[in-house]
Amino acid sequence: MKRYDQVAQALAQRIEQGQYRVGDRLPSVRAVCRELGVSVSTAQEAYRRLEEAGLAEARPRSGYYALPVARPETLPRVTRPAQRPLEVSQWDQVLELVAPSPEEDDRLMLGRGVPDLDAPSLRPLKRELATLHRRVGTYGLNYDSLQGSLALRRQVARLATASDCLLHPDDVLITTGCQEALSLALRTLTEPGDVVAVDSPSFYGTMQILKANRLKALEIPTDPRTGISLEALELALEQWPIKAIQLTPTCNNPLGYTMPEARKRELVALAQRFDVAIIEDDIYGDLAFTASRPRSVKSFDDEGRVLMCSSFSKTLMPGLRVGWMAPGRHRDQVLHMKYVSTGASATLPQLAVAEFVRHGHYERHLREMIRQYRRHRDIMLGWVDRYFPADTGVSYPQGGFLLWLELPGVDCVRLKDRLAEEGLHIAPGSLFSASGKYRHCLRLNYAAAMTPIIEAALECVGAIAATLRETRPDHAPTQA
Amino acid sequence: MKRYDQVAQALAQRIEQGQYRVGDRLPSVRAVCRELGVSVSTAQEAYRRLEEAGLAEARPRSGYYALPVARPETLPRVTRPAQRPLEVSQWDQVLELVAPSPEEDDRLMLGRGVPDLDAPSLRPLKRELATLHRRVGTYGLNYDSLQGSLALRRQVARLATASDCLLHPDDVLITTGCQEALSLALRTLTEPGDVVAVDSPSFYGTMQILKANRLKALEIPTDPRTGISLEALELALEQWPIKAIQLTPTCNNPLGYTMPEARKRELVALAQRFDVAIIEDDIYGDLAFTASRPRSVKSFDDEGRVLMCSSFSKTLMPGLRVGWMAPGRHRDQVLHMKYVSTGASATLPQLAVAEFVRHGHYERHLREMIRQYRRHRDIMLGWVDRYFPADTGVSYPQGGFLLWLELPGVDCVRLKDRLAEEGLHIAPGSLFSASGKYRHCLRLNYAAAMTPIIEAALECVGAIAATLRETRPDHAPTQA
Structure with a gap:
């Protein structure tokens, strides 16, 4: 993590813990430099990040002030789903x-x-979509590479560094939305009758993939602040022949929590110990409110055991159906599954997104x-x-x-x-x-x-x- | 079939059977009227069809002349694949x-x-793709209906009448290319280990769907002029527990034949007798060289047992990934399978194709x-x-x-x-x-x-x- 991100995080924590109240003046740039031993430009950059995250506002010739952090009185309870594999309904x-x-x-x-x-910040993408046809010629109308456009895979790999994920463009596979990524991952890893552990509540699209492929869901208790219970998951891994752990650890859908980094690291260690794959749905991850982008579970994985699934559907537009995945060591089987499911993904939307990202609009x-x-x-x-x-x-x-x-x-x-x-x-x-x-x-x-x-x-x-x-x-x- | 189509077909048969040689003058419109007892406008329309099919050319103030029908000396042999279910490789x-x-x-x-x-006749579609964004607003960027755009399903249903197929827009499901349609059909109908009968040679994309879903292919001998051997298929249906018959009966890929109508009708009767589903890949069907569009197998099916799969990939552009299927009585299961595979298909390409078709450009x-x-x-x-x-x-x-x-x-x-x-x-x-x-x-x-x-x-x-x-x-x- 960059130094200014560390500084921003330290200040963000103080605000979120209530050390500064709404409207309080935050320490001056100079004070931050003295206290944390950083340069003026680092402290300034840190404040820029806090502003972006909506935690502070600059007032001209006065300094930075803490913004309201609304905080609900009553959080939902920790969930306690049935502790046995279930067929999916609904x-x-x-x-x-x-x-x-x-x-x-x-x-x-x-x-x-x-x-x-x-x-309004989507306008350049709409422009790309309208003008691309003329620029790219017949290439844009033809079947793309099965793995997806190299231009887009390069950008995806570049963006992934924000979550501390080091990917080569060849590690990335473009899909028809995140739904296809999740479907390919589950179909690659399982056979009918297999058990998949999921956070609970869990995205209904994934649950329906389990249903269609005759898989059983083992719903694990989940805390509305820290995510899936690792303790319950460990017990489940001991008790059931779990083939994969499927979860949305960052900006969870529907609960909105982000699993703390330490727990993400623990999750990967647990998966290693029981030799089980993790399917990480990261579709909302880029929309985190924290001063710096939270690390992905994938970023703690050095064995290729995490299949990371994402998409531009929540950050840009769902109608484009441009998703992607980093399938780790399962790449070859996933590529085959991709071929038989939809063939190559649509060409022009990939190129439009690639251009939009490349120019910094994303x-x-x-x-x-x-x-x-x-x-x-x-x-x-x-x-x-x-x-x-x-x-x-x-x-x-x-x-x-x-x-x-x-x-x-x-x-x-x-x-x-x-x-x-x-x-x-x-x-x-x-x-x-x-x-x-x-x-x-x-x-x-x-x-x-x-x-x-x-x-x-x-x-x-x-x-x-x-x-x-x-x-x-x-x-x-x-x-x- | 319209009267002029019947007349065109009768004349086309004579040309293809060599009754008129290249450059021969064909009977005058008046002669056709006399011989076949039709009106002048019907005979004229019949000749227009022959011209479109490339079988005749009009010479000003002279009449219609037969065009060359190149015809290879040596057809490929009737195929004789192994008569047992095989796992797919390649x-x-x-x-x-x-x-x-x-x-x-x-x-x-x-x-x-x-x-x-x-x-050049694709230009209006390229124009649609470039200008649609401005006209449709955010609807074009959002998730479409799971079944696909109603505007496009209406056009697909209208076009299907050319192959004598009567479809309601609700019978049609838009897919991400024909590959997704074939994949949904096979996954809906089968479980791992099941046997699927296929024409042989057979489109490699379908074969790989069998492989990915651990299905076995039973390759049926196929005639390069008339298609899959119904006699061999009948024997196979008696001998093996076949779950589905998958074939490309019109403008076959790779052999180019079109199964004669009578054999298509027999195929449906056979499927009825053995209570087995047919997956009809019709992706090249609209590109038939005959004076009138050949009937689809689906058009002989009154039980909803044929799952017809097609796409605009071969007629327009593959990079759009706009396919469709008419899944008959399997509609509900196919719709679920579609949801879990890719969700709704991309919105804008559907709307662009719908507009292109609606204006008669298709x-x-x-x-x-x-x-x-x-x-x-x-x-x-x-x-x-x-x-x-x-x-x-x-x-x-x-x-x-x-x-x-x-x-x-x-x-x-x-x-x-x-x-x-x-x-x-x-x-x-x-x-x-x-x-x-x-x-x-x-x-x-x-x-x-x-x-x-x-x-x-x-x-x-x-x-x-x-x-x-x-x-x-x-x-x-x-x-x-």
């Missing part, structure tokens, strides 16, 4: 979520994993989006505080644009159906479990502009949720 | 074919399945390409006749842009390696068999402009092939 609910076209569907989608597509866009999503998180947390029942549990996302609510006593599948009548859509928590647990939870999206319409929608969701509460006084939502 | 050779990027690869690709991407483009590919076929057949050993067997494609050669005594894998030194690439026949048969065969592509460079390349292939002939006098190439 397809009907997922289908309801993914089947409609955004063109035909006029519901207000509060629950989908779609980023803000109106961001990093600029990330800075904008991180700032925006952080701000939106805090606004959304405020609305949840105002409009939802007092005992609502709420996640505190460390990145990305998804919020997880726990509504004791409320059946969120019923809530979803009730909200559909109002033209509103939420993702009920049961999507995120093999067996339909987390029915008392729901996922919200805060990517797009936080308009009065969204606020009114949140108020409506909160009010209807309150009317649906069961009267039973001692409900135990996450174990229902 | 991945290393396929990888060699599909791994390089067209940008990095400067070999002259004589063997790949790529259409002519420089055709049918215009097809007419141009059919004329071009038919002409190129005849030129290529002439070159093969001139530059290859006299006993070379050669297919007589009824559509598409691929030629299949049988070179007695020549190992075409060695030939491919030898040609690589000359910067030339052919697809050796062994790619098209589960067990590496057809080593004495090769596939050539005649899509792009038939330039002196291509002619020189053909001369080179023929000359080097001659030097590689084994001395053994009584070689039996297709059984090697």
Whole structure:
């Protein structure tokens, strides 16, 4: 890690631990230099990072001031899923979520994993898409290399250094979205009937891959601040013939946590000890709110045992279907699986993304989006505080644009159906479990502009949720 | 079939059977009306069709004249593959074919399945791709409906009527190329270890799907004029627990035949009798040289037992990765498989193709390409006749842009390696068999402009092939 990143992290920790309160003046650049023994330019760069992360603001001729760090009162509980491998259900609910076209569907989608597509910093990508055809000639219309465009793989390898991941372009395989990457990884590693350990709640797309390939999900208890329980995972590895560990350790979907580095390192050691593969879904990783990009699990792996899966769907646009993976030592089998699944990925979108990244637009866009999503998180947390029942549990996302609510006593599948009548859509928590647990939870999206319409929608969701509460006084939502 | 199509077909048959020779004047419109009892406009429309099919030309103020129908002397033999289920090999050779990027690869690709991407009639599609971004707004950047854009599914359903296939847009699922369609179909219908009957030679992409999913291929003898042997298939269905029949019955890849309608009808009856599914790869079907589009196998299916797979990769551009399928009664399972494989397909390419088709550009483009590919076929057949050993067997494609050669005594894998030194690439026949048969065969592509460079390349292939002939006098190439 660069020196200024270390300084930024030290200051960020003090802010997040409450050492400086909102509006407090932070130590001057000179004071930082003295205290931490760094140069002026390092201290300045560190403050620039804090600003980018939305933790500090510069006031002209005055210095840096701490910004509000909203923090929910009640976090969701540590999950306690069933401790045995399960077949996955819930397809009907997922289908309801993914089947409609955004063109035909006029519901207000509060629950989908779609980023803000109106961001001005996406304009250069739209330009690339419009003009590329003329520049690249027939190459752009032909089958691309099976592994994906070299220009894009170079950029992916370059970007991966931000998470301390050292990849050669040949280690990278371009896929048709992260969903294909996850599917290839699971199909390469398993046979029907095999057991896969997953964090819980877990992305419904992965759960459905397990279902389609007749795999069993072993859902591991997960802490809403630190992620999958390594202790429970270790016990599970001793007890069951687990073929792969599948998880989203950075800016988790749906819980929003980032596993601390030490735990990521431990996870890799555990996988080594039990000789099991890790499938790391890193799709939201670039959207972390921390001063420096968190390390990936892959960055601790020196055996090629981690298959890292990602995409530009959450950082740029999902409709491009440009994903990628770093399959480690499974590269050859994954490449075969890729060939038989879809052949080469579409050519032009790859080239457009490669150009966009190459010109530095991607990093600029990330800075904008991180700032925006952080701000939106805090606004959304405020609305949840105002409009939802007092005992609502709420996640505190460390990145990305998804919020997880726990509504004791409320059946969120019923809530979803009730909200559909109002033209509103939420993702009920049961999507995120093999067996339909987390029915008392729901996922919200805060990517797009936080308009009065969204606020009114949140108020409506909160009010209807309150009317649906069961009267039973001692409900135990996450174990229902 | 329309009346004028019937008339066109009757005249086409006479020409193809040699009743009129090249340059012969064909019966006048008036004579056709008298003989066949049709109206003037019907006879005129019939001649327009013959012209489009490249079978006749109009000379001003003179009438219609028969055009040359080149016809090879020696067809390849009826194939006689092993009559037992086999595991599929040959991945290393396929990888060699599909791994390089067209940008990095400067070999002259004589063997790949790529259409002519420089055709002027593709220009409106390129325009659509460039301008669509501005018109459709964020919808084009977002996840599309899982089933695919309704605008495109409507057009696909409309086009399918040309092969007498009556589809509702809801019967159609957009895929990431035909490869995904074939993969979804096979994965939906089978479990590891199952047996799939295939025509032989058979498209290598499908064979590799069998390999990746641990399925066994049962290769059925195939006639280079009429396709898969129904007699051999019936015996196989009695003998083996076949889960699906996978074949390319129209403008076959690599043999170029179109199964006669009566045999397509029989095939469906056979599948009904043994209660087995048919996977129909129709990717080249729209490129048939006949006066009217051949019927698909699907068009004879009233039980939803045929899963029809196709794409715009061979008719428009492969780099778009826009394919589609009509999965019949397996729709729901296929839709789930689609979700877990890649999620929704990319949005903008679907919309661009939909617009291109909607404005009638697709049918215009097809007419141009059919004329071009038919002409190129005849030129290529002439070159093969001139530059290859006299006993070379050669297919007589009824559509598409691929030629299949049988070179007695020549190992075409060695030939491919030898040609690589000359910067030339052919697809050796062994790619098209589960067990590496057809080593004495090769596939050539005649899509792009038939330039002196291509002619020189053909001369080179023929000359080097001659030097590689084994001395053994009584070689039996297709059984090697």
